[in-house]
Amino acid sequence: MSPGPGTPPRTPLRFGYGTNGLTDLRLDDALALLADLGYDGVGLTLDHMHLDPLAADLPARTRRVARRLDTLGLGVTVETGARYVLDPRRKHGPSLLDPDPDDRVRRTGLLVRAVEVAAELGAHAVHCFSGTTPPGTDTDTAWKRLADSLDPVLDAAARAGVPLAVEPEPGHLLATLAGFHRLRGILGDPAPLGLTLDIGHCQCLEPLPPADCVRAAGPWLRHVQIEDMRRGVHEHLPFGEGEIDFPPVLEALAATGYQGLTVVELPRHSHAGPHHAATSLPFLRAAAGDPADHPGDPLATPRREPQP
Known part of the structure; x- marks a missing residue:
């Protein structure tokens, strides 16, 4: 739909798919x-099967992936939500909030390495989250650990020119948009600090509807994740299986002027990853008022051919 007279043109949305769902x-x-x-791009989770951040030859692997992305014409966001990349026994452990300072340093080091990888790949942001508050840790202590642990990462992000996009995650210390703004205040609103907004999480627990969350978050948006979800249930669902009305959400997102990737986040659907990747893009384009270029089975009708 064309904008009416006097209406500024919307920023075209750029859609990606997360490798944690593949x-x-x-x-x-x-x-x-x-x-x-x-x-248009990919949300690349650094993990043992996809660009292992602990590999001894990480720089060489990163350069090869950068060439591959360029050849395929894909943008990229670097995501750091791998479940067991640092600890084979603790999901998302160690975190930025762990009581052991050496463990917190390990997570900080992983995020600094992610920033370095992102700079090499030409990524538009590095995503991270706070982690859950350890038992017996009071809230003020947890927020101080989070801020202190992120300081070196923000320094690295400033040097690399790659924003750090912190995600409010249900059940974590930083779980909501209000929590993001609390972190901004503690850190003194540093320029490299931005926001990852997960649209499903807005539906799950934010007091505002998802479209209003997008408008409220607009000035700080550096990365967007998207999937369907139900109120009060933190379960990432394929589009059409939850409660979100997507056209108003995508209209609000386009109106913010956001230019990064909007990445489909279905980490528990890897068993059918190619199917969900194929069906998600036509859904999003239709919801955004931009129908797919090719009707029919998207797996059978690729839009672009990789260059040799």
């Missing part, structure tokens, strides 16, 4: 799939 595919195969389907 963990049964080799990274090269996942990137080729997304390019063939017509995605």
Whole structure:
């Protein structure tokens, strides 16, 4: 739909798909799939099966992935939500809030490494989250640990020119938009600090509807994740299986002028990752008023061919 007289043009939305929903595919195969389907980019989770951040040859691997992304014409956000990349026994452990300072340093080091990878890849942001508050830790102590742990990451982000986009995550210390603004205040509103807004999380627990959350978050948006969800239930769902009305959400997002990727986040659906990648993009384009270029089965009709 064309904007009316006097209405500023909307920023076209750029859609991506998260590799944490394609963990049964080799990274090269996942990137080729997304390019063939017509995605604009990828949310690349650093994990043992997809650009392992602990690999001894990480710099060489990163350069190769950068060339592959360029060849395929894919943008990228670096995501750091791998479940067991640092500790094979603790999901998302250690966190930025752990009582052991050495453990907190390990998580900070991973995030600094993610910033370095993001700079090499030309990523538009690095995503992270706070972690859950450890038992026996009071709230003020937890917020201080979070701020102190993020200081070196923000310094690295400033040097690299890559924003750090913190995600409010249900059940974590920083769970809501209000929590993000509390962190901003503690840190003194540093320029590299931005926000990852997960649209499903807005539906799950924010007091405002998702479209209003987008408008409220607009000035700080550096990364967006998207999926369907139900009120009060933190379960990432394929589009159409939850309660979100997506056209107003995407209209609000376009109106903010956000220029990064809007990445489909279905980490528990890797068993059917190619199917969900194929069906999600036409849904989002239709919801955004931008129908898919090719009707029919998107897996059978790739939009662009990889360059040799």
